[in-house]
Amino acid sequence: MEETSAQPAHVHAPPQGFLWKYVFSLDHKVIGKQYYALALVAVFTGMVLSWLMRFHLVWPNAHIPGLEFLSKVGAPGGVITPEYYLSLLTMHGTLMVFFVLTNAPFAAFGNYFLPIQIGAEDMAFPRFNMMSFWVTFSAFIVLVLAFFIPDGPPISGWTAYAPLSAVGSDAGPGLGWGQNCWAISIALFCAGSLLGALNFIATTIDLRAKGMTFMRMPICTWAWFITSCIALLAFAVLLPACILLILDRTAGTSFFIPSGLVVSDKLQPHSGGSPLLWQHLFWFFGHPEVYIAILPAAGIVSHILINSMRKPLLSAKAIIYSMMSIAFLSYMVWGHHMFLSGMNPLSGLAFSFPTLTITIPATILTLIWLGSLYGANIRITAASLFALGFISMFVSGGVSGFFLAQPSIDIYLHATYFVVGHFHMVMGVAALFGVFSGTYFWFGKMTGRMMNETLGKLHFWITFIGTYCIFMPFHYLGLVGNIRRYSTFVDDFMGPLMPLHKFITIAALITGAAQFIFLYNLIYSRFKGAPAPDNPWEGTTLEWSVPSPPPWNNFGDKHPIIYHDPYQYGVKGSKGDYIMQDSPEQAAIPASGD
Amino acid sequence: MGKMFAVVLVIIALLSAYPIVTHKYVPPVDISTHGHAIDEQLNDTMAEAGLAFLGAQFLLAFFIWKFTGLKRDAKVSSIPAGAKIMVAAAFILVGTEVLALGVFGQKAWANVYFTSPAPDALQVQAQAEQFAFYFRYPGPDGKFGPLHPDKIDEGSGNFFGLDPANDVESRDDVVAAEMAIPVNKEIHMLMHAKDVGHSFFVRELRIQQDFVPGLDLSLHFTATKIGKYEIVCTQLCGLGHYNMKAYLNVLSQDDFDKWMKEKIAEQ
Numbered sequence: 070m071e072e073t074s075a076q077p078a079h080v081h082a083p084p085q086g087f088l089w090k091y092v093f094s095l096d097h098k099v100i101g102k103q104y105y106a107l108a109l110v111a112v113f114t115g116m117v118l119s120w121l122m123r124f125h126l127v128w129p130n131a132h133i134p135g136l137e138f139l140s141k142v143g144a145p146g147g148v149i150t151p152e153y154y155l156s157l158l159t160m161h162g163t164l165m166v167f168f169v170l171t172n173a174p175f176a177a178f179g180n181y182f183l184p185i186q187i188g189a190e191d192m193a194f195p196r197f198n199m200m201s202f203w204v205t206f207s208a209f210i211v212l213v214l215a216f217f218i219p220d221g222p223p224i225s226g227w228t229a230y231a232p233l234s235a236v237g238s239d240a241g242p243g244l245g246w247g248q249n250c251w252a253i254s255i256a257l258f259c260a261g262s263l264l265g266a267l268n269f270i271a272t273t274i275d276l277r278a279k280g281m282t283f284m285r286m287p288i289c290t291w292a293w294f295i296t297s298c299i300a301l302l303a304f305a306v307l308l309p310a311c312i313l314l315i316l317d318r319t320a321g322t323s324f325f326i327p328s329g330l331v332v333s334d335k336l337q338p339h340s341g342g343s344p345l346l347w348q349h350l351f352w353f354f355g356h357p358e359v360y361i362a363i364l365p366a367a368g369i370v371s372h373i374l375i376n377s378m379r380k381p382l383l384s385a386k387a388i389i390y391s392m393m394s395i396a397f398l399s400y401m402v403w404g405h406h407m408f409l410s411g412m413n414p415l416s417g418l419a420f421s422f423p424t425l426t427i428t429i430p431a432t433i434l435t436l437i438w439l440g441s442l443y444g445a446n447i448r449i450t451a452a453s454l455f456a457l458g459f460i461s462m463f464v465s466g467g468v469s470g471f472f473l474a475q476p477s478i479d480i481y482l483h484a485t486y487f488v489v490g491h492f493h494m495v496m497g498v499a500a501l502f503g504v505f506s507g508t509y510f511w512f513g514k515m516t517g518r519m520m521n522e523t524l525g526k527l528h529f530w531i532t533f534i535g536t537y538c539i540f541m542p543f544h545y546l547g548l549v550g551n552i553r554r555y556s557t558f559v560d561d562f563m564g565p566l567m568p569l570h571k572f573i574t575i576a577a578l579i580t581g582a583a584q585f586i587f588l589y590n591l592i593y594s595r596f597k598g599a600p601a602p603d604n605p606w607e608g609t610t611l612e613w614s615v616p617s618p619p620p621w622n623n624f625g626d627k628h629p630i631i632y633h634d635p636y637q638y639g640v641k642g643s644k645g646d647y648i649m650q651d652s653p654e655q656a657a658i659p660a661s662g663d
Numbered sequence: 664m665g666k667m668f669a670v671v672l673v674i675i676a677l678l679s680a681y682p683i684v685t686h687k688y689v690p691p692v693d694i695s696t697h698g699h700a701i702d703e704q705l706n707d708t709m710a711e712a713g714l715a716f717l718g719a720q721f722l723l724a725f726f727i728w729k730f731t732g733l734k735r736d737a738k739v740s741s742i743p744a745g746a747k748i749m750v751a752a753a754f755i756l757v758g759t760e761v762l763a764l765g766v767f768g769q770k771a772w773a774n775v776y777f778t779s780p781a782p783d784a785l786q787v788q789a790q791a792e793q794f795a796f797y798f799r800y801p802g803p804d805g806k807f808g809p810l811h812p813d814k815i816d817e818g819s820g821n822f823f824g825l826d827p828a829n830d831v832e833s834r835d836d837v838v839a840a841e842m843a844i845p846v847n848k849e850i851h852m853l854m855h856a857k858d859v860g861h862s863f864f865v866r867e868l869r870i871q872q873d874f875v876p877g878l879d880l881s882l883h884f885t886a887t888k889i890g891k892y893e894i895v896c897t898q899l900c901g902l903g904h905y906n907m908k909a910y911l912n913v914l915s916q917d918d919f920d921k922w923m924k925e926k927i928a929e930q
Contacts, residue, residue, distance in 0.1 A: 327877020
């Protein structure tokens with residue numbers, strides 16, 4: 070593929086003043102950190118919400134001190150009501166999927182490292198980049214506002230199925246202004262993500278340094294590039310879907326509402342819409358969204374594994390082509406969320422085969438990671454522990470996909486905790502392991518100070534064992550037929566499963582608490598951590614060729630020239646067992662792999 | 664620390680598999696004519712997915728055990744066959760598995776969805792609403808009266824919006840809050856949503872299907888064991904979702920006839 074020597078045509082001047090340096094910054098590195106900070110706030114909020122849900126499930130009448138101040142109606146006397154449980158569930162899902170799993174692995178790390186890794190001074194459109202963050206930030210504020218309006222947050226789940234989400238407050242509390250907040254927030258989020266995705270694509274295609282061919286890009290750059298292509302097409306569908314939902318709710322249209330509905334004894338003044346239309350539009354976005362979360366994590370983990378193994382992967386090409394196949398197939402499988410929704414049963418078959426087929430590229434990824442470990446010299450760090458933990462989670466969450474891809478089994482497992490276990494492991498925990506791994510690996514580069522490794526390893530052990538204790542039992546609950554999105558099981562057929570539910574809740578409380586070790590480590594290391602050298606992990610890619618933290622224009626006045634594939638490890642170089650991408654030095658023995 | 668990781672990983676994998684291997688958590692006994700095919704498919708998939716899970720975790724643990732804690736300058740090497748063998752393995756092993764599961768699994772799906780109900784199947788209309796199920800039987804004339812959403816009046820018990828004054832077919836329709844059905848008799852269920860989306864799930868019956876507003880769907884099944892089973896809503900439908908339940912009462916033909924007679928007398 071052709072090389073490009075283009076440098077950003079629109080290099081901006083060094084920022085002046087606090088406001089332009091740290092708030093409305095055009096610098097992709099500041100914007101990356103802003104995305105990271107937003108994801109951090111969202112993830113801890115989402116985690117506390119999940120604590121409240123788990124707590125309510127096993128101790129439904131327990132008083133939680135202080136909760137009555139958050140919502141007098143939702144938690145009178147500090148006791149969570151069933152409808153408030155649904156609010157917590159909706160907000161947890163929305164915060165985690167959009168503001169954590171999309172922001173952290175993709176927008177945060179992608180913004181910070183993609184331009185550096187291809188040798189660019191900034192993104193192609195720095196102003197769009199700033200706008201994409203601030204639009205996303207506004208989306209977050211609008212969503213969180215729902216907590217503070219009298220009606221409370223919406224109760225229709227993160228999937229906001231119509232007509233529950235479309236008919237307004239007749240259908241229940243939170244479905245008035247709470248649901249409006251949700252729809253406006255997600256529409257804004259889509260707009261922000263589209264700007265971001267466009268920027269990533271333009272930057273990768275146009276601003277690669279001299280010698281940086283496509284195949285010389287690091288795997289995580291590839292992952293961000295492929296993900297931005299997915300995001301461009303996926304958010305472009307969710308955005309109009311949200312606009313139609315807002316119109317149904319506020320302008321009296323009937324895109325998603327059929328005629329003859331009687332809600333709370335009121336005949337609804339709508340006709341001609343289809344609830345399935347919302348489901349099609351939502352899942353056309355919703356399934357690719359899974360890969361928007363997991364592919365960047367897979368890219369980050371590949372990048373860090375290679376560094377920790379001190380050898381390249383068996384084949385970088387196999388990883389890149391597998392990621393592309395996954396991205397391509399991700400648009401053909403949305404209907405597997407809708408096997409039981411009343412689509413023509415033939416479409417059940419049509420969606421099942423491509424879903425099962427995704428297993429092939431996913432298995433190639435796993436086998437390449439596993440096979441590459443053979444003969445490695447693995448350096449154990451907090452970053453590499455999380456990267457290895459990622460492989461384990463990716464497998465555990467992936468194999469349960471086999472069940473749910475088959476419509477016949479889905480008849481039984483659909484809407485049970487089995488599904489909850491599946492997507493939390495593969496999309497939630499695995500993607501977060503990618504984020505943790507990336508954080509321990511790149512924190513020094515981003516802040517100029519190293520994170521504490523001992524605390525990092527402690528964080529890993531509790532999180533790794535803890536997440537298995539939480540999410541593996543979810544699968545068992547699902548096998549027995551335990552339904553998700555129920556606020557209580559006490560007087561239920563599911564009563565006998567309460568001990569297992571209690572075990573999960575205790576595991577969730579402990580694992581959640583361990584995340585404060587991570588938070589402490591982040592804040593402490595930011596101010597008191599050991600100074601970070603330029604290349605603490607003996608890495609080969611361009612981010613390690615610049616100071617920690619890099620200057621505002623990344624490479625100073627130099628224009629890096631690229632001489633090698635990204636991962637020259639396990640060679641005899643002048644500095645050790647590696648040669649950097651921008652070093653003209655030739656390895657005596659070329660690195661293995663392709 | 665690498666060796667510790669390997670050991671922990673093996674323990675986690677074994678502990679995860681233990682409740683599955685010992686059948687500690689399994690679906691309740693199937694009471695349908697079509698359910699065994701779903702259960703078989705579930706078991707086959709469990710075996711294949713279980714092997715893949717254990718194989719991958721053990722391999723990961725083994726490599727971590729073997730290739731950590733080496734000297735800092737220890738030489739690295741690679742599997743001689745390289746990536747080709749991995750890609751080939753993925754295509755052959757997983758491809759075969761995908762085809763097998765895909766092809767055989769369709770039979771179980773087809774049993775439920777690609778067969779027509781017998782002409783003499785008992786018709787029952789199920790209506791889902793926030794937060795209850797109601798069931799309607801066509802009565803002695805074998806015909807359902809039409810629905811009029813504007814006539815729905817929960818207070819007077821007109822849950823379906825029937826208009827017996829004007830519709831002859833509605834006059835003998837039987838409405839009940841539980842779904843009574845005769846054992847070993849095919850049921851043709853017509854599904855209607857009154858307000859928002861709901862779902863019909865009876866675990867023992869291996870039947871789960873959404874109610875979609877504006878789209879009246881139908882399903883057919885045969886229950887083979889007398890007993891009372893929980894019908895639950897599995898589509899988030901609002902604040903009382905967790906409480907939206909009814910019962911499927913599978914009766915002998917005689918008991919069902921008696922039940923129906925009592926209901927007709929009550930109307």
